[in-house]
Amino acid sequence: MTSPLRTDSTTRAPVKVQAPGKINIHLGVGGANDEGYHELATVFQALNLGETLTLVPGGTGSIIVQGRYGDSAVPADATNLARRAVDVLIAALEVDRDVDVLRDIDIVIDKQVPVAGGMGGGSADAAAALVGAAHLVGGVAEDVLHDCAVAVGADVAFLLHGGTAIGRGRGEKLSPVLTRGTFHWVMATSARQLPTRDVYARFDELHPAPGPAEVPDQVLKALAAGDPDTLAESASNYLTEAAVSFLPEIAEVMEAGRAAGALLPLLSGSGPTIGFLARDAHHALDLAVLLQATRGVNEALRATGPAPGAHVVDSR
Template sequence: MTAQLHPVSGIPTPVKVWAPGKINVHLGVGKSGDDGYHELATVFQALNLGETLTLVPGGNGSIVVRGRYADADVPQGDANFARRAVNLLISALEDERDVDVLRDLDIIIDKQVPVAGGMGGGSADAAAALCGAAHLIGGVDDGLLHDCAVEVGADVAFLLRGGTAIGHGRGEKLSPVLTRGSFHWVMATSASQLSTPTVYSRFDDLNPDPEPAVVPAEVLTALAAGDLDTLAGAAVNDLTEAAVSYMPELAEVMEAGRDAGALLPLLSGSGPTIGFLARDAHHALDLAVLLQATRGVKEALRTTGPAPGAHIIDEH
């Protein structure tokens, strides 16, 4: 189904929005609460490898997926994160605001973040959709946007803001983090997928009484100073052992990255994508070439952080 690309008379023009992907520079995992969610202490960093959405008012409610990962299994209809985000905003405002322009939006997704890899591509779609929808109705209170974002998924609130931030709770309680300079990453994706609930369940099996989740002071100090070596020695992802227990090849990819000179191999979220910290752009290029030839790596993608959060890039 083809989305309408040109405005209908009397209907606002389409709006184009960009939102970043992310990496968890550190991910500490604590106990599971009564709601089934684990207490997290994480450091998000937004990456310049992002998603672009075009919201077209006056359409028929279609979702069109284009771009590098257009052939991936992207949910359609109300199951799509972008559509769900818009629907939540409509529900939150329809009793007090005119939100008719948000009904029957066509959503065109330029898919540039790998799907189901722990980099937040679906969450970026939701963040972009919220940003664009808010623009179409003349602005929305930041607190309300945050609440809608959290209801879609814990990462969405961060991707609205971008930059680098500590996330507590499920990751939705955010505090900005000072950083210096750019951080160069090579994201090694896998042809296989990992179920997030399954990885967390295995974490529980391996850690029946985990310590409270914390972000080490050394991680924050290193980010503020742009000290890559200290960051490499302090940052961890507590889900790594659980993910590797399901996909042993992840450990082999991490070791290959270390052998190739990566400062830090870091599971992205619950995986299976692995982020490798490089010293600079030239080092990242060398790493990407070596990792691309490594068994178990589907793609080696270069990116940098921190990147800005969701924002309008073109109103036409």
């Protein structure tokens, strides 16, 4: 994977960055290690339903959240993942470089990924913030950005790069996956939330001695062939049973999607959002209309993947 960006000089002009949301096309979960983290073998796919951040130097350190989900409970303080990402980068660079341009930046987040739904919206904000901050200081080496991303959250590293990739460990050990064509998804969101920690704890209760986390070969073959039907036969999410035990309506929505013709209902991350795989754009539109009228579905959003990772779109 190549570095998200590398520039030659610092700039104090605002920089606008876009970063994708994601779905876990497959999520294999193994046992927890001594630190409490589960060994994962997941296939990430970046989606074109993403976030846009504008980093404005010379501000007051404010965080402004707007957009479709701007009224959600997104923190506007030091706990915001975009702010944390900038702070982590400052700490990584300040010994050797002048990073004063990053200390007072305002961050404007155009929130277009549903909040707390397993689609990586907060991680996308962090990835975008890292890329924007790297631009402002004249470029940062890929390994430094990767380490900063992992320090903020395991999904952040993938969203720096986008595309489709296998994630191992906590998801931060990435290997690109050959993917042909475009995959069409309908993301059915819920008005409810599922804390990730609780879902993993329930997984441990249900599977006290889990086997190894694996990615089936058929998943990779289906992606390489651009074959949604084969993908639907082989992809799964090991956390589904645990999530359903908290929110039984997840199973009901999955069944409704199958009845409406979806090739595959797939819990996104630890949920509660469900991704429904469609054959093509027309099929996705039909699914979205039917799912929008389904009890337990808050919104039915069409998305496609793979999408590019975090990248600068404007810097004047």
